[in-house]
Amino acid sequence: xxxxxxxxxxxxxxxxxxxxxxxxxxxxxxxxxxxxxxxxxxxxxxxxxxxxxxxxxxxxxxxxxxxxxxxxxxxxxxxxxxxxxxxxxxxxxxxxxxxxxxxxxxxxxxxxxxxxxxxxxxxxxxxxxxxxxxxxxxxxxxxxxxxxxxxxxxxxxxxxxxxxxxxxxxxxxxxxxxxxxxxxxxxxxxxxxxxxxxxxxxxxxxxxxxxxxxxxxxxxxxxxxxxxxxxxxxxxxxxxxxxxxxxxxxxxxxxxxxxxxxxxxxxxxxxxxxxxxxxxxxxxxxxxxxxxxxxxxxxxxxxxxxxxxxxxxxxxxxxxxxxxxxxxxxxxxxxxxxxxxxxxxxxxxxxxxxxxxxxxxxxxxxxxxxxxxxxxxxxxxxxxxxxxxxxxxxxxxx
Amino acid sequence: xxxxxxxxxxxxxxxxxxxxxxxxxxxxxxxxxxxxxxxxxxxxxxxxxxxxxxxxxxxxxxxxxxxxxxxxxxxxxxxxxxxxxxxxxxxxxxxxxxxxxxxxxxxxxxxxxxxxxxxxxxxxxxxxxxxxxxxxxxxxxxxxxxxxxxxxxxxxxxxxxxxxxxxxxxxxxxxxxxxxxxxxxxxxxxxxxxxxxxxxxxxxxxxxxxxxxxxxxxxxxxxxxx
Numbered sequence: 001x002x003x004x005x006x007x008x009x010x011x012x013x014x015x016x017x018x019x020x021x022x023x024x025x026x027x028x029x030x031x032x033x034x035x036x037x038x039x040x041x042x043x044x045x046x047x048x049x050x051x052x053x054x055x056x057x058x059x060x061x062x063x064x065x066x067x068x069x070x071x072x073x074x075x076x077x078x079x080x081x082x083x084x085x086x087x088x089x090x091x092x093x094x095x096x097x098x099x100x101x102x103x104x105x106x107x108x109x110x111x112x113x114x115x116x117x118x119x120x121x122x123x124x125x126x127x128x129x130x131x132x133x134x135x136x137x138x139x140x141x142x143x144x145x146x147x148x149x150x151x152x153x154x155x156x157x158x159x160x161x162x163x164x165x166x167x168x169x170x171x172x173x174x175x176x177x178x179x180x181x182x183x184x185x186x187x188x189x190x191x192x193x194x195x196x197x198x199x200x201x202x203x204x205x206x207x208x209x210x211x212x213x214x215x216x217x218x219x220x221x222x223x224x225x226x227x228x229x230x231x232x233x234x235x236x237x238x239x240x241x242x243x244x245x246x247x248x249x250x251x252x253x254x255x256x257x258x259x260x261x262x263x264x265x266x267x268x269x270x271x272x273x274x275x276x277x278x279x280x281x282x283x284x285x286x287x288x289x290x291x292x293x294x295x296x297x298x299x300x301x302x303x304x305x306x307x308x309x310x311x312x313x314x315x316x317x318x319x320x321x322x323x324x325x326x327x328x329x330x331x332x333x334x335x336x337x338x339x340x341x342x343x344x345x346x347x348x349x350x351x352x353x354x355x356x357x358x359x360x361x362x363x364x365x366x367x368x369x370x371x372x373x374x375x376x377x378x379x380x381x382x383x384x385x386x387x388x389x390x391x392x393x394x395x396x397x398x
Numbered sequence: 399x400x401x402x403x404x405x406x407x408x409x410x411x412x413x414x415x416x417x418x419x420x421x422x423x424x425x426x427x428x429x430x431x432x433x434x435x436x437x438x439x440x441x442x443x444x445x446x447x448x449x450x451x452x453x454x455x456x457x458x459x460x461x462x463x464x465x466x467x468x469x470x471x472x473x474x475x476x477x478x479x480x481x482x483x484x485x486x487x488x489x490x491x492x493x494x495x496x497x498x499x500x501x502x503x504x505x506x507x508x509x510x511x512x513x514x515x516x517x518x519x520x521x522x523x524x525x526x527x528x529x530x531x532x533x534x535x536x537x538x539x540x541x542x543x544x545x546x547x548x549x550x551x552x553x554x555x556x557x558x559x560x561x562x563x564x565x566x567x568x569x570x571x572x573x574x575x576x577x578x579x580x581x582x583x584x585x586x587x588x589x590x591x592x593x594x595x596x597x598x599x600x601x602x603x604x605x606x607x608x609x610x611x612x613x614x615x616x617x618x619x620x621x622x623x624x
């Protein structure tokens with residue numbers, strides 16, 4: 001009966017109830033988006049790092065992967081050292097750099113990775129074939145579009161550009177064999193990959209990049225191995241590298257995103273508070289309008305507890321419907337905002353700002369229902385505390 | 399030995415604070431009402447009629463004095479006790495009906511029974527019987543907005559009788575009705591009283607007051623006659 005009466009009081013003022021539900025829905029959508037935003041990047045980054053199952057990354061001491069142009073020398077020796085650890089299963093050295101391709105009278109710039117195609121974890125092949133020979137290159141679709149080339153075409157690729165002399169230290173004709181999607185690449189980035197030895201040969205004349213070098217090592221360890229113990233072992237064995245596990249990388253990301261996350265949480269809290277105020281206001285107005293009715297209910301023997309329950313149910317009803325609509329709205333807006341933010345220059349395409357996690361949706365729903373109950377408490381207390389005879393007297397005079 | 403009165407008030411006073419002033423709504427009212435009686439409380443506006451009815455109906459408490467209903471002191475009951483007492487012993491009829499607009503006539507009548515924990519089947523059966531008793535057997539599924547003022551007041555009377563109260567209290571029950579419809583309500587009250595219900599009405603309606611077995615006149619917070 002309480003639920004019926006609660007519903008009745010909401011249905012009586014349909015337009016007002018609908019507006020309140022809409023208001024709660026907007027607050028709920030914002031809350032969900034903020035919860036998704038607060039945790040999304042971190043989770044998305046974690047998923048991205050784990051895409052190919054490489055749990056450790058080695059970068060030159062004091063740097064993050066590809067944060068600078070610094071490289072680690074003597075790859076063969078590093079690999080040999082790493083192989084001594086029985087828990088290390090696969091090692092993928094990666095050499096980064098930039099290339100220049102003359103095309104139709106202008107120079108196209110792109111980033112390039114030198115990899116070992118057997119163990120690489122940097123891209124996935126979309127079409128054509130992988131790097132089967134030293135004179136092959138795979139490119140992303142953006143670069144292929146810019147080149148105006150097709151698979152099978154040969155292009156002249158240069159490295160080691162010197163802006164003072166406007167010359168290159170290395171040059172080579174390479175056959176485009178495939179298109180790829182770089183897992184860590186930005187949407188606005190033109191990129192390519194060749195075998196690492198190819199890139200090394202092209203760098204042979206460079207005063208700073210010649211030799212057996214890598215910008216990054218990606219390491220896959222055995223299942224159930226203690227990643228943190230291996231990380232410490234590597235840093236002890238190789239003093240010129242920083243070893244990053246997924247956990248340490250995420251800790252660093254967390255640190256860098258902490259302000260961002262706090263902002264999202266504050267905005268989420270504000271949304272929740274706005275929803276709370278909206279429901280409180282609506283239910284309080286509704287209670288004030290029905291003061292006479294409530295006093296009569298009390299006079300005919302309806303208990304305070306049941307009046308409280310009825311009013312609280314009204315608040316929960318508005319919050320619940322608003323929350324359900326809001327969660328759907330939140331998912332749609334999150335998707336739209338994600339598409340805008342993912343195109344932000346320099347960010348990996350695979351990073352999602354708004355990552356849907358069931359726990360985020362349940363948290364938002366739980367918070368809204370709790371706030372709905374809280375929002376109903378004050379008007380419910382007012383309703384239950386109405387002095388019966390005084391209220392009836394006032395109503396009679398009115 | 400004579401039967402004890404169903405209502406017994408002794409030196410009841412009720413004061414209100416109205417801003418800085420203190421209003422003495424009741425000034426030492428003593429009154430007995432016998433079981434099965436039909437009493438009309440009359441007097442000019444502001445004489446304390448409704449205040450007296452509220453004290454008898456246990457929706458207000460006196461500043462001093464004692465109120466006994468059906469042998470129970472009700473003047474100092476806790477809210478929980480008073481609510482339970484009203485639910486089981488007292489039926490209220492108000493000038494403005496105060497039916498729940500979204501509920502049908504049947505649901506409105508069944509509402510106090512639901513509160514009293516009467517099983518649903520029995521609620522429906524009893525509510526239907528009460529609506530037939532107030533000549534609304536054919537309007538059970540109608541909502542208040544689909545009924546005339548007289549019909550709504552009859553639904554309110556049926557609701558007041560839902561838990562078979564010992565006492566029916568009515569505050570200006572014909573106040574919002576035309577003369578013809580008011581006559582129907584007066585006839586209904588007489589029928590109820592003939593069937594054994596003790597009734598106390600507060601009214602300005604001469605016809606309703608004349609239909610009562612006993613008239614109590616009030617003036618300035620005191621019973622002056624009756």
